[in-house]
Amino acid sequence: MxxxxxxxxxxxxxxxxxxxxxxxxxxxxxxxxxxxxxxxxxxxxxxxxxxLPSSLHGLTVAGGPIELRLLAREEEGTWTAVLFGAGDWRMRTEDRPAPPLLTVGTQLVLGTLKACVVEVLPPSPRLLRVAFEAQGAELWAGLYRSGKPVQYSYLSGxxxxxxxxxxxxxxxxxxxxxxxxxxxxxxxxxxxxxxxxxxxxxxxxxxxxxxxxxxxxxxxxxxxxxxxxxxxxxxxxxxxxxxxxxxxxxxxxxxxxxxxxxxxxxxxxxxxxxxxxxxxxxxxxxxxxxxxxxxxxxxxxxxxxxxxxxxxxxxxxxxxxxxxxxxxxxxxxxxxxxxxx
Incomplete structure (x- = not known):
């Protein structure tokens, strides 16, 4: 279809x-x-x-380009998210290069926001739980300043x-x-x-x-x-x-x-x-x-x-x-x- x-x-x-x-x-x-x-x-x-503007592009502290797509906010204030490698919505998700393998404690720079990996979750090393350095109003302002809507390659713009x-x-x-x-x-x-x-x-x-x-x-x-x-x-x-x-x-x-x-x-x-x-x-x-x-x-x-x-x-x-x-x-x-x- x-x-x-x-x-x-x-x-x-x-x-x-x-x-x-x-x-x-x-x-x-x-x-x-x-x-x-x-x-x-x-x-x-x-x-x-x-x-939400759930798509956040940025870098690992090692300088590798990544995209983090927020999945859900957890009760304790952390977020589950899915990690993508280099590229953007113009490329089919299944064709995107594999992201780097991140470990607990890895720091991420996502526009004006900074986050830290606090857990790698099954069933894939791309599924992460992250904690943002900013909290409250500062975090929400950062999400709306740096984030974009999640979208896919079939869209025209x-x-x-x-x-x-x-x-x-x-x-x-x-x-x-x-x-x-x-x-x-x-x-x-x-x-x-x-x-x-x-x-x-x-x-x-x-x-x-x-x-x-x-x-x-x-x-x-x-x-x-x-x-x-x-x-x-x-x-x-x-x-x-x-x-x-x-x-x-x-x-x-x-x-x-x-x-x-x-x-x-x-x-x-x-x-x-x-x-x-x-x-x-x-x-x-x-x-x-x-x-x-x-x-x-x-x-x-x-x-x-x-x-x-x-x-x-x-x-x-x-x-x-x-x-x-x-x-x-x-x-x-x-x-x-x-x-x-």
Whole structure:
């Protein structure tokens, strides 16, 4: 499937493949038709994490050029990150030269920031835990001064930070954009609300989608933190009690909600947590009725998660239709709604 090379000026006009699992029907729509596909009383749950400038270029103290892509901030204030060798986004990640092998205590100079390797993590020597010398406001200012958005070689130019923010982005938790929500403009959200569709949010620290390292990519997604507000839990309970459907915008929302429910024996509660839930065929969702997501290639971990919502044969048929009709993939690409009509 061909990738979208650049953000669209009117993302609500992106194509939308509607897959109805119970009937097996697949229809070709637009994201702007979402108000016609949802019902009054349904609840749309989004991931409101803002996207960090997670790509930091710099040098080791020995002078070797590197790129550090932040993966997640840990509770104690350190960060997990993936190390890349020389080069930038214009080169495919799998074609980048191998980075130097770093050991605990190695100092890194990353623009205006300095960091130290505090741990090398399995399954790859490229997966590190680092501590920044700066902390608090000084660290955040340095990240926004020196960092760039993570991006990949299929894009036609360098991204600005605003290109990868959803309309409702709040706290900067995500390493890469929760891209399923990028087509949801405020005009579209307001139209959904006018038609009786409610809106709730959670914050989930979306990680990296690809590193070019087979061992690392096989371990993605790693455990990711989330925060589920009490107001969202209440909205979900009220929606289900009234017969409405809970529609997740993106796989990160599914992992947060279903991971929280799985940790509590099927009961959804508010609060912070970490989810390592990996969903696939045979998993029965306890909270989420349907999913708005991007158009995913069959080999991705996201595609495995979709099999909790629709049978594999139907998903393969949908992928073939999307390919034949010229749907575009990746973060600025077209969308898929898996929800019974």
């Amino acid at each position: 061909n990738p979208a090379h650049w953000p669209r000026e009117h993302p609500e006009a992106n194509r939308l493949l509607h897959v109805s699992p119970s009937s097996g029907r697949i229809s070709d729509r637009r994201v702007e038709h979402l108000p016609e596909l949802l019902r009054s009383g349904d609840l749309l749950v989004v991931n409101d994490a803002a996207t 360098p991204l600005a930070l605003w290109h990868i923010q959803t309309a409702y982005a709040a706290r900067p938790w995500a390493a890469e954009a929760p891209s399923a929500g990028l087509p949801l403009t405020w005009a579209l959200l307001l139209e959904l609300r006018r038609r009786g569709v409610r809106f709730a949010s959670l914050t989930h620290a979306a990680g990296l989608s690809s590193t070019g390292d087979a061992a690392l990519d096989a371990a993605l997604p790693r455990p990711e933190r989330f925060e589920l507000p009490a107001s969202t839990v209440e909205a979900i309970h009220a929606t289900r009690a009234s017969g409405g459907r809970v529609v997740a915008v993106g796989t990160t929302v599914v992992r947060a909600l279903e991971g929280r429910a799985a940790q509590a024996g099927g009961r959804l509660t508010a609060g912070e947590g970490v989810t390592d839930l990996l969903m696939g065929p045979g998993f029965i969702p306890k909270v989420v009725s349907g999913l708005l997501t991007g158009v995913h290639e069959p080999a991705t971990s996201h595609y495995m998660l979709l099999q909790a919502f629709a049978p594999l044969a139907l998903l393969r048929e949908a992928a073939q239709i999307a390919e034949k009709r010229g749907y575009l993939g990746h973060e600025f690409g077209d969308s898929c709604l898996i929800l019974d009509a």
